Amino acid sequence: MAKISKEHHERVKYFKCEVCLKDIPIEYYFTIGDSITCNDCSTEYVLQSKIPLELIRQAMDYSKLDYDEPY
Ligand SMILES: [Zn+2]
Numbered sequence: 001m002a003k004i005s006k007e008h009h010e011r012v013k014y015f016k017c018e019v020c021l022k023d024i025p026i027e028y029y030f031t032i033g034d035s036i037t038c039n040d041c042s043t044e045y046v047l048q049s050k051i052p053l054e055l056i057r058q059a060m061d062y063s064k065l066d067y068d069e070p071y
Helices: 062-068
Strands: 012-016 023-027 035-037 044-049 054-057
Antiparallel strands (some): 035 044
């Protein structure tokens, strides 16, 4: 009965964005250390582990921005 849905299984996993709570598709070809950007809020993550799926959110470097554009 549910045989067809298994074809998509394991190919793409989803990680819930910590910022906008949307699901970010984690393609099977991503490897540890790859950076993944949320399509909705542009938050950057680095793939830390695939099993279990674990992503580390990259902190924005505000100090760098201050150097480039003082206001
Ligand atoms: Zn997001």
